[in-house]
Amino acid sequence: MISCWGVRIALRVVSSIVLLMVLLLSVCVPPGVAEAHDQSKPVGNTKEIEKMDHAAAILYRDVMDGNIEKARADVAEVSRWFGTGQVQAALSVEAIHALSGSILEVQQATQSVQASPDEWVKAAANLRLATDALAHPRQPLWQQYYKILREDVSSLNNQFAKGNMKGFKDSTAVLEDHYETIRTAALIHGRTTEVVRTDSWISYVKGLGDQQNADASAIRGALDQGNPTFNALFGREKDATALASFIPYESERRAEIAIGMIVLLALIYAGYRKYRAGFTG
Structure with missing residues (x-):
């Protein structure tokens, strides 16, 4: 007959297994599935941010159409929304400085009689991508x-090779x-770190290119860091794992946790079977 102590141990083991199964399910479910209902509205978005992004989109369209007079009014609208508390609160100090610089750049480009259409488009594109990122x-x-x-x-590598x-x-x-x-x-x-x-x-790389007799080994070494640098900037520095190549990139860490928990769960279950065998054998 199983003692009360044995019953309590068995219940604890079963409870541990159930808890681990719940945790396992939580890490296995891809983030996109659990949040699919909210994909249209990103976390932290506000009316002020939406309005600023909409104004920047209109600005970019007007610049592309060559409607500079309208674009000047668009810049003022973007700047007005940028000055609101909700937008400022959503940005880091570095981001506030960079975004204000982008707005100023568009203002200067659209007001300068010497600015070229290419400069207008480049400045407007920078601002458009910035507000969209927010x-x-x-x-x-x-x-x-x-x-x-x-x-x-x-292209840099090809030109250097030639x-x-x-x-x-x-x-x-x-x-x-x-x-x-x-x-x-x-x-x-x-x-921020990746931008720096x-x-x-x-x-x-620019400094090396400006040298009259640049060291070829220095250029080659710099170029070797090109792809890793941009991989880090875009968050793609980690290669897909061969073990779970079907899992989206952003879920790889979850997959690693899930695999570890599967192993742990199997060990606990094996221990539980062995424990029960001791009472029934």
């Missing part, structure tokens, strides 16, 4: 630049231009 943190538009910047790094330093400098300028377009958005998205790293890398 309004849609789960799927920001600036992430679409990943492929573009990787191709820019590839020994074409003029082409190397031109490719560096193109890469920097594309990067500056998303820099504010990346800061708003919380990639990218700033330093681009500055170093």
Whole structure:
């Protein structure tokens, strides 16, 4: 006959198994499934942020259409929403500084008689991506630049392999231009450390390209860090695991936890079976 002590131990073991099963289910469910009903409205979004993002979208459209007079009014509207408390509260100090700089850049571009249409578009695009990063943190538009910047790094490598330093400098300028377009958005998205790293890398590569007799080994070493630098900036520094290649990237850590818990659960169950065998054998 099983003693009261034995019953209590058995209940504790069963309770532990149930708890682990609940935890296992919680880590196995992909975040997107549990939050699918709220995908249309990102966490932390507010009316002020939505209005600012909408104004920036209109601004970008008017700039692309060449309607600069209308764009000037659009900038004022973006600036008005930027000054609200809800928008400021959603931003870090670095992001506030960067976003205010983007707004000022558009103001200067649209008011200057010497500014070219390309400068208008570049400034408006920077601001458009920045406000979108705040309004849609789960799927920001600036992430679409990943492929573009990787191709820019590839172009740098090709020009260096050909020994074409003029082409190397031109490719560096193109890469920097594309990067500056998303820099504010990346800061708003919380990639501050990665932005500092990218700033330093681009500055170093530019410096090497400007040298009359640049050290080839130094350039090669810098280029080797190009893809890792942008992988980190876009949050893609970790390769997909062979064990769970079907699981989305953002769920890899959950998969690792789940696998560990499956092993632990199996061990507990085996111990429980052995414990029961001791009373029935």
